[in-house]
Amino acid sequence: MKEPKLRFYLDSVIKQDGTQLIFCDVNIGHYVLNAKGKKRYIPIKVCLNASIKAEHFGITKVVGKRKVFSYDAIVFEKSTKTRRVLRLKFKELIDAVDAVYYEFYADKMNPTYNEFKTAINIKLGREEAPRMAIVDYFAHNLEIEQNKLDKKLKNALKPNTIRNRKNVMGLLINYEIATNTKLLFNELDTDKYWNIWDITNQITKGEIRVESNRRLYLNEHGIQKSTIVKYAEILFTVLIHAEKDGFKSKLDLGNKGDLIFASTEPIKINCEFSVSELTQIISFDPKKDKHLLEAKQYIIIACVTGLRISDIETLHQNQPEQYAIKGDETGKQFLGVLLDLTKTNKAVAIPLLKPVRDVLEQNGGLFPKFNDVMVNRYIKKLCKILQFNDDIVLTYRPYIGESFTEIQPKYNVISTHDCRKTLITLMELENVHESIIKNITHPSQSKNTREPYKAYFQAGLTGHASKFLKAIEDIDSDIYTYN
Secondary structure: OOOEEEEEEEEEOOOOEEEEEEEEEEEEEEEEEEOOOOOOOOEEEEEEEEEEEEHHHHEEEOOOOOEEEEOOOHHHHHHOOOOOOHHHHHHHHHHHHHHHHHHHHOOOOOHHHHHHHHHHHOOOOOOOOOOOOOOHHHHHHHHHHHHHOOOOOOOOOOHHHHHHHHHHHHHHHHHHHHHHOOOEEEOOOOOHHHHHHHHHHHHHHOOOOOOOOOOOOOOOOOEHHHHHHHHHHHHHHHHHHHHOOOOOOOOOOOHHOOOOOOOOEEEOOOOOOOHHHHHHHOOOOOOOOHHHHEEEEEHHHHHHHHHOOOOOOOOOOOEEEEEEOOOOOOEEEEEEEEEEEEOOOOOOOOOOHHHHHHHHHHOOOOOOOOOOOHHHHHHHHHHHHHHOOOOEEEEEOOOOOEEEEEEEEHHHHHHHHHHHHHHHHHHHOOOOHHHHHHHHHOOEEEOOOOOHHHHEEEHHHHHHHHHHHHHHHOOOOOOOOOO
């Protein structure tokens, strides 16, 4: 698909009032072959449903020996200053073509002539978007995203994101089975949205049984609010994408306040690793168990860098480099990585402290590859082997009903997120200033790839890393040390 080229022109028929209908040819490179095998390009013809006199639309030019009348932007702008509706129709068509092109381009799709034409008409409100089931759209979207991931395209979703979308699709499938209905975009309003969670809650509690090939997670207390927050955000993301494709629901996606709870993760207190526990993990010999080795290396990297699982999953794509320590006149450098964080789209420079460099050395100078589900499973197994049995009190807030608590041993509830929190907690205990910690764990600097500013941009990030390295010099630690 070529980038569209637009040509505005007038209908050959002149009305009684001297005006002519305005048309536009949208050329996207579509062609057919004639009998001689030559290409004949066929543009998409769009009528603006507006008329104008020729002298207000364009000018006549001499092309070779011919006189040719064509659209002229200066003439048009000057003569239509008071015709706001006409100018708006021009803008709407141009915007519609641009939007359709970039949506197909973003999805790496090569639309047919009819697909592009239909998409334009839907954008202009001249055709209704076809009735489509939300689950079918999920499946179609997942197929596209999985294909991008398999081809290792830069704009591909992360494996964990695809997995979460599959979970939401499964939740919607179970709802359809339980209610014997099809969820259609044009029927999804606020009442039906909350009915999805009502039914899902009953399915989770075992009050409604569904025959499904997917594994069902049952809990006598029902679905947790934190799960709704997580899955609702994923659902909204897909619905917004679908709306751009012409499949519009009746939900107000611009105002999610009435459609989602505040984040309500189950509360875990003191579930981070202690220095003593980290020391045991670093000393642990997994022998030939590759899963325990993966868990050990993940804990070390996450607890020392403070990175999220979504960023550690892609670390293997980065090559560590040497950077100058800002403010050091002796020319000292540190080994680190510059990253664009997945969740926040912010940039950060991470200095690689000794325990992390030891992991790199064990992997030939490269970061290991990790998988969220597998890592969480074997982190728990490793912690059980090491007998991290401290009682952890969990407070849950179910979708419907009163909050409740339960006590679990630490090895049962420790997760990748607790590894990230370990760095923050241990640095706070060492009285490292909050701003220094946040510049590593919650950076505020947006990524900048514009060539003239790259050096300045990088210097700001490595400056934060240098301050972090300076702060840990005063800590008597075998873990949080560069040397």
